[in-house]
Amino acid sequence: MKNWFTVEPDVTRIMNKHFTPGRGGQRIEYITRHHLAGILTTEQTWQVWQTRQASAHYVVENSGRIGQLVWDRDTAWSNANLASNQRSIAIEHSNSGGAAADWPINDTVIREGARLAAALCWFYKLGRPQFGRNVRDHREFGQTSCPHHLANGGKYHSTWMRIAQEHFDWMTANPSGIPPTVAPIPAPAPIPEEGFLMALSDAEQRELLTKTRDIHAQLGPWAQLGQNDKGQNLTLVDAVADSRRKQGHTKEK
Ligand SMILES: [Zn+2]
Structure with a gap:
């Protein structure tokens, strides 16, 4: 595939017949x-479909090369069901061994077919690949076993679905097509030692400071509280102690 994000195939060999322009709305x-x-290239498949009334949008060749034969905007003659043809994009997966080997499909074809489906789901905003929703099998629509071992429940199904979902997730995470650069995680800022004042707003801290200064000032010393025997003004504490002494509350008389 040349570009998953623009769904640009490796090769284009557009059918000149056996498809319907548009999608009928x-x-x-x-x-x-x-x-x-059949183990066919895109060009060989095109040739086969010249004499058979059949087509599909894409072929995944045995090499993994992906070819386009019908544009996405047109209706391929793939599912033997008009309503289904008009609503779907058909992907042919080449087998790798024929009937004698019981129609094997190699890992590369499974992988590229699944990735192509994922890219189409991404491009047309069909959601994450999920069988029965945005991924279906030919045999649901016609009298056929196609896609055979790739069909839901077949031996290639779960691998195909897993790859499709992984590829979709990768595309979703990297819509620019650029692998993610791992941003360095900044070191956490040191947590300041939090005294009780940290819980107060600036205004509250200012208020607290003003009141503290007021209280400090009220403690004196003040001339109104009297003076000690050295002629110094008493503080509030000095004055209370002096007053108690004078009233005989202490043993110091
Ligand atoms: Zn089929």
Whole structure:
């Protein structure tokens, strides 16, 4: 695939027949999976479909190369069901061994097909690939076993779905197509030693300071409280003690 984010295939060989221009007013809703019963390149598939009334949007070749044969905006003749054809994008997966080997599909084709489906889900905003919702199988719509071992419950199904979801998640996390740069995590700022004053607002701290100064001033010394025997003004504490002494509350008489 040349570009997952623009869904640009490796090769384009657009059909000149056996498809329908446009989608009959329908919008793309899901991907339909197919198994290509032949080990064919895009060009060879194009040739086969010249004489068969069939087509699909994409072919994943045995090499993993992805070819486009019908534009996404047009209706491929893939699912033997008009309503389904108009709403889906068809992906053919090449097999790698034919009937004698029971139609194996190699890992590369599974991977590239799943990634292509994920890219289409991403591009057309169909959501994360989920079978039965935005990923369907050909056999749901016609009298066929296609996509055979790739079908839901088949031996390739779960791997295909896992790769599709992983690829979708990767694309969602990196919409620019650039691998994420790991931003350094800044060291946490030191937590200041928090005294009780930290809980007060600036205004409250100012008020507290003013009142503290007032109280300090009220403690004296003041001339009104009298003077000690050295002629110094008494503080409030001195004056109270002096007063108690004079009233006989203490043993110091
Ligand atoms: Zn099919």
